[in-house]
Structure formats: structure tokens, C-alpha cells
């Protein structure tokens with residue numbers, strides 16, 4: 656059984672495969688191979704335009720459906736209640752699955768009242784379209800609002816997190832609500848491999864800088880969803896459970912955070928336009 660975190664009755668495998676920007680045959684092949692190597696969690700989104708290939712890769716793996724945790728996300732232009740339910744059903748059609756394990760709101764959308772969107776998200780769960788629901792890119796104020804409004808448990812918040820960005824306050828806010836933290840861009844879009852501190856610590860453990868970066872997060876019970884298009888890196892990104900970072904190493908890695916550490920820009924007032 657792959658290591659996992661528990662949150663509000665959900666069990667989320669600690670390492671998942673990110674699939675943003677993976678397309679076509681590459682996507683299906685990488686998903687299949689990841690599952691053959693032991694991954695049990697795949698992260699996609701309607702916006703990634705690859706749910707069909709994620710479904711194909713899953714079926715090619717031959718694994719039973721209940722052994723793989725599949726998460727997808729609804730894009731903010733579909734947050735009006737009827738739209739959201741239609742969009743969730745469309746995700747399932749593309750994936751060729753009868754339900755997903757986790758359905759997330761991809762970004763906040765100030766144009767649609769959160770109460771309405773969450774009402775529809777809860778309905779998606781109650782109607783059997785998804786086993787669990789959650790949010791992504793929510794700040795602490797929005798998390799407070801969302802948890803107060805939702806009639807179903809929100810199991811996680813997915814947001815950018817890696818050693819170069821201090822997200823300790825947001826992570827603590829999630830934990831205080833019993834929600835899991837899911838880190839996207841967990842290897843800082845690949846730049847972790849060039850960091851001298853991560854590389855040096857890696858040498859001590861016989862690991863790469865990317866593995867140290869991922870280990871730093873999972874050692875805090877943060878779920879990571881690194882993406883790679885390269886089969887050989889799938890194994891590298893998954894082999895992070897056979898070593899432990901010392902407290903001093905954890906502190907040194909935490910000190911790599913800098914003000915300009917954010918990679919994904921969400922300072923805009925609304926989500927990027929996409930229909």
C-alpha cells in the first residue's frame with residue numbers, strides 16, 4: 656500500500672502524478688507507466704485537455720478502479736451551479752469513469768457567489784459523481800468562507816508549495832480545519848534540481864536534489880503531485896520513502912524560501928479566461 660494521508664475520511668496517496676501539459680500518447684503512456692511503477696494517485700483537470708488520455712493510461716495499467724485515486728478540477732468559467740454539474744459529468748465521460756475520487760474547484764471565481772458553487776459541488780458528491788470534494792488556490796480567508804458554507808467536508812486545498820515559497824501559514828490554516836495540503840509545482844517546475852543546498856543534502860543520502868525537495872514536503876505530510884514526461888523520472892520522483900531528512904536538514908531547506916519564490920501567478924483578480 657502506498658503511503659497516504661487521511662483527511663475527513665479520505666485517504667490520499669502522498670505521491671501523485673501531475674499531468675498538466677501532458678498530452679496525447681505521451682500522457683497515456685506516462686500515466687500507464689506511473690501506475691505500473693506504484694503510483695496510485697493521478698491529478699488532472701478539465702483545463703488540461705487530457706482527461707481522455709488519463710483514462711486511457713489508467714485502463715492500460717490493468718489496475719482495478721478502486722486502487723487508484725483520481726482527482727480532477729472544474730474550471731472557474733463553469734462555476735454557475737448547473738454548469739458545474741454538467742462540467743463534472745463531462746469530466747467523467749472523458750475519463751470513462753463512473754465517479755472520480757476528488758473533484759476540486761480549480762481557482763476561486765469572484766464572479767459567482769461561492770455559496771452557489773459550493774452548493775453544486777456538494778450536489779456532485781451527493782449525486783455520486785465524486786467520492787470527495789475540495790478546493791484549489793484558496794487563501795485563508797476563502798478557506799474560512801468555504802468551510803462555513805459547505806455542507807459536505809472539503810478534504811483538501813491544492814496550492815503551490817515547494818522549498819522556495821513559504822506556505823506555512825496557509826498549510827497551518829488547512830491543518831486547523833482538518834484538510835490535507837496538496838502541493839502543486841512541488842519541484843518548482845524542475846528548478847529544484849539546480850539548487851546547491853538540495854543537491855548537497857541529496858549527496859549525503861544518495862538521492863537527487865528533486866528527491867530531497869519532494870521528501871521535504873512528504874515528511875510534513877504534504878501530498879505532492881510532481882509531473883514528468885520522462886519515464887525514467889517517474890521512478891526518481893516516487894523513490895522518496897526510503898530515507899529521512901534530519902531536523903537540521905529540514906530547517907536548512909525551509910530557509911531556502913524567498914519573497915519571489917512563487918512560480919504560478921495568481922495575483923490577478925480573476926482566473927485566466929478559458930471556455
Ligand SMILES: NC(=O)c1ccc[n+]([C@@H]2O[C@H](COP(=O)([O-])OP(=O)(O)OC[C@H]3O[C@@H](n4cnc5c(N)ncnc54)[C@H](OP(=O)(O)O)[C@@H]3O)[C@@H](O)[C@H]2O)c1
Pocket residue numbers: 672673674675676698699761791792813814838839840841842843844845846848865866880881882883884885888891892919
Ligand atoms: N491547481 C492548480 O492551479 C495547479 C497549478 C499548477 C500545477 N498543478 C498540478 O500540479 C502538477 C505539478 O506541477 P507542475 O507541473 O507545474 O510542476 P512540477 O511538477 O514542479 O515540475 C514539472 C517540471 O519538472 C521537470 N521534472 C520532473 N521531475 C524531475 C526530476 N526528477 N528532476 C528534474 N526535473 C524534473 C519536468 O520536466 P520533464 O517532463 O522533462 O521531466 C517538468 O518540466 C501539475 O502537473 C498539475 O497536475 C495544479
